[in-house]
Structures are given as C-alpha cells and as structure tokens.
Amino acid sequence: DIQMTQSPSSVSASVGDRVTISCRATQGISSWLAWYQQKPGKAPKLLIYTASTLQSGVPSRFSGSGSGTDFTLTISNLQPEDFATYYCQQANSFPLTFGGGTKVEIK
Amino acid sequence: EAQLLESGGGLVQPGGSLRLSCVDSGFTFSSYAMSWVRQAPGKGLEWVSTISGYGSSIYYADSVRGRFTISRDNSKNTMYLQMNSLRGEDTAIYYCAKVILRQGSYYYYMDVWGKGTTVTVSS
Numbered sequence: 470d471i472q473m474t475q476s477p478s479s480v481s482a483s484v485g486d487r488v489t490i491s492c493r494a495t496q497g498i499s500s501w502l503a504w505y506q507q508k509p510g511k512a513p514k515l516l517i518y519t520a521s522t523l524q525s526g527v528p529s530r531f532s533g534s535g536s537g538t539d540f541t542l543t544i545s546n547l548q549p550e551d552f553a554t555y556y557c558q559q560a561n562s563f564p565l566t567f568g569g570g571t572k573v574e575i576k
Numbered sequence: 577e578a579q580l581l582e583s584g585g586g587l588v589q590p591g592g593s594l595r596l597s598c599v600d601s602g603f604t605f606s607s608y609a610m611s612w613v614r615q616a617p618g619k620g621l622e623w624v625s626t627i628s629g630y631g632s633s634i635y636y637a638d639s640v641r642g643r644f645t646i647s648r649d650n651s652k653n654t655m656y657l658q659m660n661s662l663r664g665e666d667t668a669i670y671y672c673a674k675v676i677l678r679q680g681s682y683y684y685y686m687d688v689w690g691k692g693t694t695v696t697v698s699s
Contacts, residue, residue: 470638503685505621512671512689513613513621524687556621560684563635565611565623 471495471559475568481576482547490542490571492557497537501561504533504542507570508553517542518560544573578602578688580672585693588662596657596693598672606630606650609675609682612657614668615692622668626675626684627655639665662697669694 472495482488492502500520505513515524517533520540530545544551552575557568584596598610612624625646626635634646645658655672670693673686 501684505686507621512691513686514689515685515687518676518683518685518687558621558623558685563626563684564637565626565635565684567621567623570620 470564471498471561471566473557473559473566473568475555475557475571477571478569479572479574481574483576484547484549486547486576488544488547488551488573490544490555490557490573492535492540492542492568494538494540494559494561498559498561500536501559502533502535502540503558503560504531505556505558506551506553507556513556516555547573578674580674580688580690582670582672582690582693585670585695587696587698589699590663590697592662592697593658593660594662594695596659596670596672596695598655598657598690600653600655600674603674603688605648605653608677609633609684610648610655611673611675611684611686612646612655613671613673613686613689614666614695615671616665616668619668624670625657628682659695662695664697667695667697 502520503518504516507513521533554572611626627646643661648655672690674688676683
C-alpha cells in the first residue's frame with residue numbers, strides 16, 4: 470500500500486499569508502494526487518486533482534505542484550474562509566490512501 | 577448540480593449489521609464510479625470502498641474486506657454499503673462520494689460528497 474505523509478500537521482497563519490503544505494508518497498505516484506479541504510462538521514471538498522488541476526469553482530489562490538513522490542499545496546493570500554484542514558489523497562492505485570491532514574489555524 | 581444523500585446510520589452493537597444507502601440526484605448515476613469514505617471521531621479520512629458504474633469492478637480497504645459489501649442499483653440511483661460483523665473501530669461518519677470521470681476514464685478522486693451518516697458501534 471502507498472502511504473501518504475503530510476507536513477506539517479498544523480500551521481498557524483494570518484490572513485494574507487502564503488501557506489505551503491507538503492505531501493509525500495512512499496512510492497512514485499506520477500501526478501495521481503488530489504487535495505481536499507474540510508471544515509468542521511462538513512464533508513471534504515475537492516480543491517485540486519492530478520497534482521495541479523484546479524477543480525471548477527475553486528479560487529485561483531489555491532495551487533498544487535509536484536510529481537513522483539513529493540507534492541505541495543500552496544495557498545496564496547490566505548483568506549478567513551481558508552482556515553480548515555487539508556488532506557492529500559493518492560489515486561495511483563488501490564487502496565486509495567489519504568494523508569493525515571494539515572490543520573491551518575488562525576495565528 | 578449533483579447531490580448525494582446518505583442514510584442508514586445509527587447505533588449498533590459490536591458484531592451487528594447495518595446497511596447504508598446513498599441516493600444521487602443531478603447526474604447520470606450509472607456513468608460514474610462511486611466510493612465510500614469514512615472518518616472516525618477526531619481522525620482523518622479513510623477510504624473504504626469503490627464500485628464502478630455498472631458494478632463490474634469493486635475495491636475494498638483491507639480493514640473492511642470480508643465484512644463490508646458495496647453494491648449499487650442504477651435503476652434507483654442508489655449505492656449501498658452492507659456492513660456486517662461491526663467493530664468499535666468502524667465507528668465513524670460515512671460519506672458517499674462520486675468519482676471523477678474524464679474522457680471516458682475514471683480518475684479516482686471524489687468531486688461530489690454527501691453530508692455523511694454516522695455509524696456508532698457500541699454496547
């Protein structure tokens with residue numbers, strides 16, 4: 470199975486900041502990676518898939534990069550509604566696996 | 577706009593059974609693979625199972641294989657998760673989610689999610 474490791478597990482940031490979240494796979498997954506945002510009490514929301522494709526309706530301040538084993542989610546100009554937990558997910562092979570999550574908190 | 581609605585959650589004793597349902601509205605249900613993803617209290621997301629559009633391909637997490645069965649009835653736009661031999665560690669919110677379809681191929685990312693149904697396994 471492919472394990473996904475996110476770092477950091479939490480980050481404190483202010484509105485307007487740039488935040489970077491990393492996700493590492495235990496083996497190469499090409500670009501088969503997605504990022505989700507989840508707010509408390511809500512279902513996850515797909516932000517980015519195939520590592521860098523922005524899902525329809527997602528603000529352009531969200532961007533993704535990487536391939537192989539190392540991936541990055543960047544949130545530019547952090548907005549109040551962006552405080553949430555973010556998960557990566559590999560779609561290279563079954564079982565599908567998620568990272569442990571990164572909580573973006575208000576500084 | 578596609579919408580998914582789960583039902584069937586509740587409190588069940590260890591060793592018991594439960595059947596979850598997920599009804600779609602707003603998209604051609606049979607065209608899409610569907611998944612179940614769960615989230616234990618205070619924990620992260622865990623993929624549970626995926627079924628292809630006509631049910632010919634099915635995948636399970638090791639943690640549920642042999643105990644859970646995924647199925648779908650496209651005439652009713654409904655997907656199911658039959659859960660048997662339930663354990664305490666199955667306690668979670670269970671989400672159903674639609675898999676992305678691009679150019680005739682499944683990209684196993686989930687772009688539409690239901691609000692979830694809560695399963696509690698406890699005596």
